[in-house]
Amino acid sequence: MSDTELTIDGVLCGAATAGIKASGNPDIALFHFPDGASWSAVTTRHQLKSAAVRWTEQLKRSSPRRPIKAIVVNSGNANACTGDDGPKAAKAMARAVSQTLDCDEHEVLVSSTGVIGVPLPLHKIRAGIPAAAGSLTASGWDDCAAAIMTTDDGSKVFTLPVQLADGSAVGKVSGIAKGAGMIAPNMATMLCYLCTDVEALPSELDDVLQTAVNHSFNRIIVDGDQSTNDTVVLVATGKSQAKVLEREELVQALEKAVQAVCQELALMIVRDGEGARRIARITVEGALSDTDAEIVAREIGSSPLFKTALYGADPNWGRIAMAAGKTNVVLLEEMLEIEVGGVMLFRRGENLAAENLAEAEQAMQQDTVPIRVRIGKGNGAATVWASDLGYEYVRLNAEYTT
């Protein structure tokens, strides 16, 4: 994906190397919206929130309708579990950006990712911000995507047009993301920044973003649900020239595009999940509600026994049944169906593994293995994506010591 494809009218981006990361890789990313932009954010529900997350949440609470002028992100330090110094450092980051870009500090969102429990090296960040500002350009997306990386193998960018039902484009959505994964003592976080040139109100962006996150980042399972710093931001510059008469149609088109971009970025994250060899797309059907289906799908996707079988390309339907039955969601053995890679292995009390094993083993060699489980007679359904668990995961997480 080329940088010009990613450009969004009204958005400048840049990055710099401030020396926060021990690796010496770029570690400051800066978005600038010179004419302002409406925005929304979804932040972690973790009990220990990074000071950066609290800064963003406070802006959202106190002045949700005030346009923002910038977003600054540092990698290499999470500014989490940093006591009273944390909020001061987050505010100082916003202030440094406001001074550099000549705006108010309350027009600047802040994110951090990296080591936890270590004070933010503010002097490095203060030097890095003007450097990042000096590199601002309409096509700096890839640089920003690289600067927010921690344990990711590669940077993650994606863009799509915002299309009305008749197929006509009325704008674009571009996004960058970084994945979830921890290497001691770095605590990596899920971060995502999405920009569109469509015009939208903050309240519209709230709905669009929450729906998109629920159907993308909240449906992937690497090794945990959330971290102290998780943040997804959506900003709208309103620079698109396209006129749409029907407000509702525009918002629907935006929602569709944002969700699709989030899903692509989420899949990049799960595929990049700490040493992942392959991923599973787990669909649970026949539940009494979509929520029940999601609970069961998550339990399967989180099961170490399922994840090691996925790594070993072992079509072990027993482990799927085991994980599926562990929750409080009612599961009827006489309705239970388990399909692996499109191959039926268990159907309503009947074990079909013997005759279908070779075919299922073949199907499990795919990069993405579809798993389908029917648990009852209801209409509730949900899909989650999960990475596998293999030697590389253990190597990354056990052998890298503090």
Add this chain to the structure above:
Amino acid sequence: MSDTELTIDGVLCGAATAGIKASGNPDIALFHFPDGASWSAVTTRHQLKSAAVRWTEQLKRSSPRRPIKAIVVNSGNANACTGDDGPKAAKAMARAVSQTLDCDEHEVLVSSTGVIGVPLPLHKIRAGIPAAAGSLTASGWDDCAAAIMTTDDGSKVFTLPVQLADGSAVGKVSGIAKGAGMIAPNMATMLCYLCTDVEALPSELDDVLQTAVNHSFNRIIVDGDQSTNDTVVLVATGKSQAKVLEREELVQALEKAVQAVCQELALMIVRDGEGARRIARITVEGALSDTDAEIVAREIGSSPLFKTALYGADPNWGRIAMAAGKTNVVLLEEMLEIEVGGVMLFRRGENLAAENLAEAEQAMQQDTVPIRVRIGKGNGAATVWASDLGYEYVRLNAEYTT
């Protein structure tokens, strides 16, 4: 522990090789209580219950006060996900025992563990039961413990006296157990059989057993919470000659002994957890309730990131904080304390890892690493035991294919 130490008056045990296990190891265990015994059982809450579990549950519902005469256990086949044939096979097992030992089939508890989704080979079991009966002896405990094993590295037996407050013994409790762990397509299960010669009513045994299980088997974390076949049984023969005037004192003494035996067996299970190198004893304090503390302790013990750090002996307090904050239980950063191996690494917003790291690394080399986490100002506390996650776990679970 010698077989004579384990003997319980009124209990005979034996085992046989029926050819259910592919390995050719013993796979039928039989307990006989010639004069009957009162009993209680705690069974899995899994949504897919083995037919054997359903047989036991049905006896407990329909005739809880009727003494039992025998318990039969087969390993190598779980009789779970076996459709309509499952309950018939479980009943046929009970009947085969009742015919061999000349009692009623409703006086026989049944357990199964092993492969799921495969019909129970009844002809083999029918041949094995008389063979096991032929080997019945007061000192057959070790043979029984070996016959119920599936993926366990070693058999698990333990015994303790039932002691009053003044230290006088009024009886004994002996138990055998097998651990939780899955090797495709074998689905291993947690099974435990406890016998005492103390006299106790079924209702007393219910309370004693539920409390003991809550503080032992329900506090260990290998790789999942429960399986289709998990069963813990406590039987009391009443053969002890000791007279105790105070009923309440006797029940308290029994509860103490049963809980201690269960805790020892539970620790043997977690230590034997699929390739475990070391285990963690995780204590969470300062919660608003014991339940809240247990939720947080479980989240830490289940976290693959914590478990790999444990394997790597990495005193990574960040991963502990991360897991602890993932639940809905309120966690106050300003009260948060994290101690690893007795070494304080994080205290109320202050990261002490730098100065204490070497000491903590040393402490993590222990077989059992104590982890203490304070999350707030409350009085709720709980302890769980968790195994680590390393290469051996992946090898066992990914490379063994169906």
